[in-house]
Amino acid sequence: MLKDYEKQIKDADLVLVGIGKELHAKKLIQFEKEITNPNYQKLLGKDDEKSQWMRTVYERDYLLKLGEVDYFQPLEEVLEGKNYFVITSNDDGLIYHSKLDKAKITAPCGNGDFFQCSKPCDEQLYPANLGLADLIKYYEETGIIDSLECPKCGQPLIFNVRTEETKSVYVEGAYLNSWANYTKWLQKTLNKKLFILELGEGFETPSLFRWPFEKMAFYNEKATFVRVHKSLYQMGKELKGKGEAIAMDSKEFLGNER
């Protein structure tokens, strides 16, 4: 449990946190219970592509309109007053609705804040909230599930998030500032007492932070590395003495009962 590491975290100069799929909104939020709109409820259980798209539209709209959430509260508590940085491979924007410092978060796979051209014909990003509102209004008035078109080339707009399907067309503009802050912060970790906490990251994008964390833990003499995952918790022998692999779902590890 996270509580067991509180002292070590307090003791560290810097704390680096990676957040993966085990803490994705899809795992933490039961959309089918939270979104009570009957138009959304009608879409549940329908497997055709259009219904799936429309469900995603409602779920993304729900995520964008969220206020502050408490899914990460135990993490907020242990990081209070610490010099930390959080990187996530999730594309749900959920961590930005926590109480964590937004200037200390980077989400290279996107947040769902924008649409982009699926081609893409250029790097333009379109605010998602406007498009989502249009799609929902049209669907609720006519029953027709529509999609959005790129105003420049007419191809469909897609969410500006990095997934297996979109990785070759993903427009990277939105996260680059936070990424620059992240790499700058990492440079300061050298020879510092660094506590690395990896929560629920699988092998979807291991080059993002799973492998880099291993490398940092290996080269930093004063690093401590804790990896948490229900099944993909394994850690190489070279990290013996510095690393700890915890076979537990990250949600359970946080100890947040909801």
Ligand SMILES: [Zn+2]
């Ligand atoms: Zn286009």
